[in-house]
Amino acid sequence: MLEDTGFVDVRISDPFDTFAGASGEEKARAFAVYGYTFLARRP
């Protein structure tokens, strides 16, 4: 979707286990939800 918008040089970080230890952890595990950092540049 970033590239569809026109962004280039898209990078994605390793995952963060965002919900580990939080009450939303069980639901996050069910859908393999993790946090990521995205970096892209407008050409």
Place this chain on the structure above:
Amino acid sequence: MRESGVRREGEPMTDELLAADVAVDPALLREQVKEKYREVATNPDGSFHFHTGRRAAAHLGYDAEAVESLPDQAVESFAGVGNPFVLRRLEPGERVVDVGSGGGFDTFVAAGQVGDGGRVVGVDMTQEMLDRARAAAAALGLGHVEFREGLAEELPVEDGWADVVISNGVINLCPDKQSTFAEIFRALRPGGFVQFADIANGNRVPAEAMRDIDLWTD
């Protein structure tokens, strides 16, 4: 870390997740998001499905010294899902927009990185978050930080103003993600960066779950 373009097994289905635009009523979703984050603003020690405050910042790997330097008022309503600064540290003097700035935590971290010669504009749609962020900015005496009311899909920033747009845990809650990215693109100068943290799922979410508005915010 990898370049984009090829999804390997076990990697997030980012496109599928982000493509799930308008599976729910956009106006209702926006109101539910406001209600959730109004609660985080006014009762940051409440019970939420995500980490908040200093615990969240430590969990997500923020620079401990930068977090330590901020008062509780600036940190306790932080509810991010990742760290927008891990792939790129901001440069001194940069002009930054923080989309969905909430209580201002990422805005204040950005302000520290760009220094007095830069500028940071936080944008949020929830009045209680704006009130909290503005009070914290005043307490910190940050003259190069400003908070404006607005939506991610209609940023109150002129074309090409920003060197960098940051965000944390906001775009997944936007009903129209394509418009949000187009708006970020508009706000950036050519050569500018978007660097944001957000969640993505590795398992496919059933269509009925996508239409369950409670699952978007709970």
